[in-house]
Amino acid sequence: MVKGKITGLSVKDVRFPTSLGQHGSDAMHTDPDYSAAYVVIETDAEDAIKGYGLTFTLGKGTEIVVCAVKALSHLVVGRNLEDIVANFRDFYRQLTSDGQLRWIGPEKGVVHLATAAVLNAVWDLWAKQEQKPLWKLLVYMTPEQLVSCIDFRYITDVLTEAQALEILQNGKQRQEAREEHMVKHGYPAYTTSCAWLGYSDNQLQKLCADALKEGWTRFKVKVGADLQDDIRRCKLIRDMIGHDNELMLDANQRWDVNEAISWVKELAVFKPLWIEEPTSPDDILGHGTISKALAPLGIGVATGEQCHNRVMFKQFLQARALQYLQIDSCRLGSVNENLSVLLMAKKFNIPVCPHAGGVGLCELVQHLIIFDYISVSGSLEKRIQDILLK
Numbered sequence: 001m002v003k004g005k006i007t008g009l010s011v012k013d014v015r016f017p018t019s020l021g022q023h024g025s026d027a028m029h030t031d032p033d034y035s036a037a038y039v040v041i042e043t044d045a046e047d048a049i050k051g052y053g054l055t056f057t058l059g060k061g062t063e064i065v066v067c068a069v070k071a072l073s074h075l076v077v078g079r080n081l082e083d084i085v086a087n088f089r090d091f092y093r094q095l096t097s098d099g100q101l102r103w104i105g106p107e108k109g110v111v112h113l114a115t116a117a118v119l120n121a122v123w124d125l126w127a128k129q130e131q132k133p134l135w136k137l138l139v140y141m142t143p144e145q146l147v148s149c150i151d152f153r154y155i156t157d158v159l160t161e162a163q164a165l166e167i168l169q170n171g172k173q174r175q176e177a178r179e180e181h182m183v184k185h186g187y188p189a190y191t192t193s194c195a196w197l198g199y200s201d202n203q204l205q206k207l208c209a210d211a212l213k214e215g216w217t218r219f220k221v222k223v224g225a226d227l228q229d230d231i232r233r234c235k236l237i238r239d240m241i242g243h244d245n246e247l248m249l250d251a252n253q254r255w256d257v258n259e260a261i262s263w264v265k266e267l268a269v270f271k272p273l274w275i276e277e278p279t280s281p282d283d284i285l286g287h288g289t290i291s292k293a294l295a296p297l298g299i300g301v302a303t304g305e306q307c308h309n310r311v312m313f314k315q316f317l318q319a320r321a322l323q324y325l326q327i328d329s330c331r332l333g334s335v336n337e338n339l340s341v342l343l344m345a346k347k348f349n350i351p352v353c354p355h356a357g358g359v360g361l362c363e364l365v366q367h368l369i370i371f372d373y374i375s376v377s378g379s380l381e382k383r384i385q386d387i388l389l390k
């Protein structure tokens with residue numbers, strides 16, 4: 001039973017000096033300081049439960065996101081949680097369509113990252129009051145309730161409310177067996193933590209050996225700055241993991257379209273499953289061209305960690321420009337917008353492999369992908385979640 005009026009919203013600028021050890025480094029973010037705008041929501045309910053939410057950022061940009069969260073807070077404070085969740089679609093729209101703030105979005109950039117932080121906190125509060133982890137709250141909502149959280153504006157040409165309802169109603173079939181499977185076995189995952197771009201070969205080898213010992217079977221390697229380095233590092237990892245294990249590549253938007261194709265062809269000998277973010281995250285048709293060129297080599301294109309909103313994901317799907325769709329709990333407008341993307345991916349039969357390379361992301365996206373398996377896709381085929389190791 002949800003209850004309470006939201007009486008306070010605070011936000012903190014939290015930063016970790018990860019750049020000192022080159023943790024999290026890639027071809028475009030060479031000195032990343034993993035950071036977050038961290039939101040806490042309080043209510044006047046007797047239970048004193050608080051909602052915690054965040055959005056992932058890198059370094060100084062956090063200051064701006066914190067300002068945006070403060071600018072949104074008047075839309076949240078003073079509202080009853082019960083009213084918010086009873087009409088979550090409207091609440092989502094109030095945040096994303098505010099007359100004073102919409103111009104600096106809409107539904108993209110800093111203001112959308114801030115929306116995610118605020119809404120992540122609201123969902124956390126709701127789940128805690130219901131005494132369920134978020135994935136379970138979602139799994140046990142009715143299809144009608146779930147659909148009422150989604151803003152279908154701009155996507156009805158590929159997904160109507162009626163189609164979404166049908167997908168979710170079908171997802172209820174044999175749901176218990178999939179829930180049991182998740183509780184018993186968890187969700188399949190890969191690690192990015194062995195092969196950040198700034199790591200030395202020695203470090204890479206040691207981390208890879210440790211991960212193999214721990215039982216990891218899927219590894220992502222950062223590429224894109226220097227072809228000869230990439231060849232050496234991919235060989236090193238492939239030699240260590242063998243051909244029974246999976247290798248993925250991530251260029252973090254480093255290349256032009258043709259450059260991406262020729263560069264990845266040079267790395268094809270290492271049999272990567274996918275190339276992630278080969279070019280600008282906004283270049284939907286460019287991703288389509290790369291997808292077509294690499295398909296004969298058995299290499300898919302993965303993207304999504306910097307895909308602004310559901311409208312862009314819609315077009316990526318329509319253009320067949322990605323083969324692995326990487327949702328992000330902080331890039332999109334929280335659970336609400338991610339629900340629409342999960343449903344569109346189901347319609348296009350594209351596997352969702354969440355992005356989680358960032359502080360707090362692993363913890364957030366696991367709920368969405370477990371819900372996806374139990375209630376939407378019903379499949380684990382070609383699906384893996386990004387995990388950061390300590």
Ligand SMILES: C[C@H](O)[C@@H](O)CC(=O)C(=O)O
Nearest residue numbers: 024026029032192356357
């Ligand atoms: C800057 C981040 O560490 C980024 O490199 C993460 C990423 O691309 C991923 O996890 O994928």
Ligand SMILES: [Mg+2]
Nearest residue numbers: 250276277305
């Ligand atoms: Mg990436």
